[in-house]
Amino acid sequence: MYAMVSTAGGTRLRELRTARRLSQMELALRAGVSQRHLSCVETGRAQASRELLLALLEALDATLAERNDALLAAGYAPLYGRRALDAPEMQPVRTALAHLLRAHDPAPALVLDAAWNLVQANDGLQHLARLLGLSALPVDGSLNLLRTTFAPGGLRAVYLNADEICGEMWRRANREALQVPELRPLLAELAPHVALATASAPSSPLLVARLASSVGELRFFTTFTTFGAPLDVTVASLRVEHLFPADEATRAALAD
Numbered sequence: 650m651y652a653m654v655s656t657a658g659g660t661r662l663r664e665l666r667t668a669r670r671l672s673q674m675e676l677a678l679r680a681g682v683s684q685r686h687l688s689c690v691e692t693g694r695a696q697a698s699r700e701l702l703l704a705l706l707e708a709l710d711a712t713l714a715e716r717n718d719a720l721l722a723a724g725y726a727p728l729y730g731r732r733a734l735d736a737p738e739m740q741p742v743r744t745a746l747a748h749l750l751r752a753h754d755p756a757p758a759l760v761l762d763a764a765w766n767l768v769q770a771n772d773g774l775q776h777l778a779r780l781l782g783l784s785a786l787p788v789d790g791s792l793n794l795l796r797t798t799f800a801p802g803g804l805r806a807v808y809l810n811a812d813e814i815c816g817e818m819w820r821r822a823n824r825e826a827l828q829v830p831e832l833r834p835l836l837a838e839l840a841p842h843v844a845l846a847t848a849s850a851p852s853s854p855l856l857v858a859r860l861a862s863s864v865g866e867l868r869f870f871t872t873f874t875t876f877g878a879p880l881d882v883t884v885a886s887l888r889v890e891h892l893f894p895a896d897e898a899t900r901a902a903l904a905d
Contacts, residue, residue: 656693658702658723663691665709665719668827679708699725712828713885714763731882734768742876742884743769749874749889755903756892757869763829763886765822766790773903777892780862780902781807795822799839809859809866816845817856829886857895864902868895 666676673691677684682701689695690705697705702723706716717727732739750758750771757777760769770788778786786792798804798815808814826832855870869892879885894900 658697658719659691659693661719661722662697662702662705665706665711665715666691669709671709676705676708680705697723699723703728713879713882715828717882729880729882729885734883734887739881739883742887745876746887746889749891753891756894756900757903758889758891760887760889761794762790762883763825764831764835765794767792767794768887774892776903777860777862777867780864780867781860782863793835795835795839799842801842807860807862809861810857812845813856814858815843819843819845855895858892862902864905865898867899867902869893869899870895 666673671679673684673687677687680687680701681704686695687705690697690701699720702719702725703716706719709715711719713729714731717729717731720727734743746760746769750760750769753773754771755773755776757774758771759767759774762768767786767788768790770786775785778784795818796803798818805811805815822832822836826836858869858871860867860869872891872893874889874891876884876887894903
């Protein structure tokens with residue numbers, strides 16, 4: 650017989666599992682536990698040990714923030730820190746990001762956190778902003794790329810292929826919101842302003858952003874860089890977006 654215990658931890662675990670569209674059997678097999686015991690953990694009839702809960706979260710490939718939340722819900726201390734980017738112990742992280750950004754000049758590069766806030770940028774991005782007729786972009790986290798793009802009068806207007814680019818941005822943000830709760834209210838706020846066109850068959854191997862600038866059309870494709878094996882929630886949330894010129898005219902405009 651199982652005695653009822655707190656259900657908060659099991660409920661959070663079930664939410665993470667269903668968000669990933671995994672059955673109890675699939676998760677149980679991944680974690681090496683019985684489906685019966687997993688069911689009892691999810692319904693609160695059994696309390697998972699800290700070690701078992703961490704094994705289940707690993708099997709779910711949960712983010713560090715999700716692991717902390719699940720541990721707290723189950724009554725355990727969180728495992729991972731969440732330091733501010735300007736904290737002294739984050740200096741190696743800031744140095745690495747600055748190196749990546751400088752190395753990409755004169756092409757634009759930027760650092761976004763999990764909520765799509767701009768926290769660092771290189772000179773190339775500021776130069777691109779000027780070519781687009783924009784003011785200097787703040788890099789203190791006050792500029793949110795999703796809000797700046799999708800809110801009325803936003804950056805969507807600078808894209809010559811806005812349906813393609815904004816559609817991909819919106820779909821990516823919604824996928825990420827499954828693991829980043831702070832994105833959900835922002836997406837709900839912006840949803841009334843978003844109208845997605847039906848995706849057409851791709852004509853090239855990469856999605857290319859086409860931007861209207863003061864020197865004519867600029868074309869970019871992007872790549873992302875993240876930290877390997879992060880052990881801090883903030884570090885895990887950061888990603889560097891590198892914009893690469895997709896043609897010689899764009900490369901020349903950035904070099905001027």
